[in-house]
Amino acid sequence: MGITERKEREKEEMRKLILQGAQKLFLENGFEKVSIRNIADAIEYSPATIYLYYKDKNDLLYAIHNIGFQKMIAEFQPALSLDAPFDRLVELGRRYFRFAFENPEFFDLMFIMTAPIDAMACRDDIWDEGKAAFGILVKCVQDCIDTGVFKTRDAEVASMMIWSMVHGNTALFLRKRLEMFEENRRKEVMEEAFNLFVETIRKGL
Amino acid sequence: MGITERKEREKEEMRKLILQGAQKLFLENGFEKVSIRNIADAIEYSPATIYLYYKDKNDLLYAIHNIGFQKMIAEFQPALSLDAPFDRLVELGRRYFRFAFENPEFFDLMFIMTAPIDAMACRDDIWDEGKAAFGILVKCVQDCIDTGVFKTRDAEVASMMIWSMVHGNTALFLRKRLEMFEENRRKEVMEEAFNLFVETIRKGL
DNA sequence: CTTGTTTACTAAACAGTGTTTAGTAGATTT
DNA sequence: AAATCTACTAAACACTGTTTAGTAAACAAG
Numbered sequence: 001m002g003i004t005e006r007k008e009r010e011k012e013e014m015r016k017l018i019l020q021g022a023q024k025l026f027l028e029n030g031f032e033k034v035s036i037r038n039i040a041d042a043i044e045y046s047p048a049t050i051y052l053y054y055k056d057k058n059d060l061l062y063a064i065h066n067i068g069f070q071k072m073i074a075e076f077q078p079a080l081s082l083d084a085p086f087d088r089l090v091e092l093g094r095r096y097f098r099f100a101f102e103n104p105e106f107f108d109l110m111f112i113m114t115a116p117i118d119a120m121a122c123r124d125d126i127w128d129e130g131k132a133a134f135g136i137l138v139k140c141v142q143d144c145i146d147t148g149v150f151k152t153r154d155a156e157v158a159s160m161m162i163w164s165m166v167h168g169n170t171a172l173f174l175r176k177r178l179e180m181f182e183e184n185r186r187k188e189v190m191e192e193a194f195n196l197f198v199e200t201i202r203k204g205l
Numbered sequence: 206m207g208i209t210e211r212k213e214r215e216k217e218e219m220r221k222l223i224l225q226g227a228q229k230l231f232l233e234n235g236f237e238k239v240s241i242r243n244i245a246d247a248i249e250y251s252p253a254t255i256y257l258y259y260k261d262k263n264d265l266l267y268a269i270h271n272i273g274f275q276k277m278i279a280e281f282q283p284a285l286s287l288d289a290p291f292d293r294l295v296e297l298g299r300r301y302f303r304f305a306f307e308n309p310e311f312f313d314l315m316f317i318m319t320a321p322i323d324a325m326a327c328r329d330d331i332w333d334e335g336k337a338a339f340g341i342l343v344k345c346v347q348d349c350i351d352t353g354v355f356k357t358r359d360a361e362v363a364s365m366m367i368w369s370m371v372h373g374n375t376a377l378f379l380r381k382r383l384e385m386f387e388e389n390r391r392k393e394v395m396e397e398a399f400n401l402f403v404e405t406i407r408k409g410l
Numbered sequence: 411c412t413t414g415t416t417t418a419c420t421a422a423a424c425a426g427t428g429t430t431t432a433g434t435a436g437a438t439t440t
Numbered sequence: 441a442a443a444t445c446t447a448c449t450a451a452a453c454a455c456t457g458t459t460t461a462g463t464a465a466a467c468a469a470g
Contacts, residue, residue: 048420049420161398168374432451
């Protein structure tokens with residue numbers, strides 16, 4: 001029955017077409033400014049067609065959110081080839097921020113907006129990407145513990161602490177909450193705060 | 206000329222009426238779900254009237270955002286009466302999270318959403334609240350430095366680091382990004398991460 | 411090859427959104 | 441009493457996400 005297989009394949013291709021159109025518009029214009037009608041126009045289909053392939057707008061955002069996680073995890077890889085576990089950790093932190101800075105719309109979707117999260121109610125397989133990304137961090141921290149760099153015993157808790165710091169730094173900057181610093185000093189203060197954090201946990205964690 | 210003064214007063218009262226109606230609805234139903242028309246209905250005026258007192262929706266959100274800062278600063282006060290500077294710092298952190306947990310809509314507006322920030326383009330007096338709140342933290346950190354609890358020299362950078370950790374912790378939780386932890390463990394992990402951070406900076410900052 | 415059925419798609423409508431425009435009662439001034 | 445000004449609103453504009461009803465084309469069965 002090659003016919004149902006072809007249909008299946010065409011359906012999958014259509015999903016991809018919509019996703020790519022949506023992604024392009026989202027990354028170009030930001031989220032708030034992209035509507036279902038825009039996406040439909042871009043791929044030359046009617047708005048209603050999109051609803052045959054995605055439950056709603058959040059479902060579409062969730063799909064893009066996943067692409068973002070794949071991209072981020074890919075960009076994490078080079079950091080993992082560093083020799084010293086602590087160096088790996090620091091490089092992961094820097095890459096987290098760089099990813100956010102270069103892909104603010106992805107970052108929004110992955111860590112700030114609630115929309116894609118709303119789309120994944122009930123389903124469980126759905127946290128795989130987030131888990132994988134966090135898993136990379138936990139493994140790195142565990143290596144630091146195992147090689148005696150850190151004295152803490154709980155890698156998960158330590159990871160949570162580290163992620164919080166790096167994420168907070170990043171999110172406050174991206175959401176323009178550091179305007180109390182002069183524009184030219186802003187990134188410097190962030191960098192110094194990160195470095196201070198690195199030195200503090202190197203000595204005391 | 207008591208008449209122009211009365212008009213002035215009435216204008217101010219109308220601004221307050223709108224603001225209170227808006228605030229009530231926002232805190233009750235969340236932001237996404239409150240429209241200008243809802244607010245207009247609640248205070249029994251037409252939607253257009255609101256635009257005679259506030260430039261646009263963002264302007265209104267900015268006004269509420271300010272109320273949030275006043276509330277938060279007020280809730281910070283008791284922490285400042287503690288004797289040891291380090292205890293003050295820890296208590297500030299706990300109160301930051303508690304405020305966010307108990308007033309998620311305010312917290313969103315104050316630290317996550319971009320809408321109120323967009324409303325304050327150009328104007329400068331406008332960062333006063335944010336500056337004041339951050340100032341409380343910096344003073345506290347400076348006290349820690351002065352009493353020899355911290356060895357770092359730069360209170361601003363250290364404050365930025367501390368704020369980042371506490372904010373990151375809070376924001377990730379509020380935006381449901383900790384679903385990789387089982388529901389009952391979630392707050393526990395956060396708490397432990399915070400405590401670990403506190404111990405780490407007590408020893409090594 | 412002609413039926414009948416299923417599939418893929420869309421035009422139009424629904425119920426909302428933020429915001430602007432034009433116009434009207436009533437208070438204030440002359 | 442007439443003219444002006446103020447405070448307000450009805451209605452419209454240009455959007456939004458989503459659903460419904462209906463249509464052409466592709467397919468399956470006789």
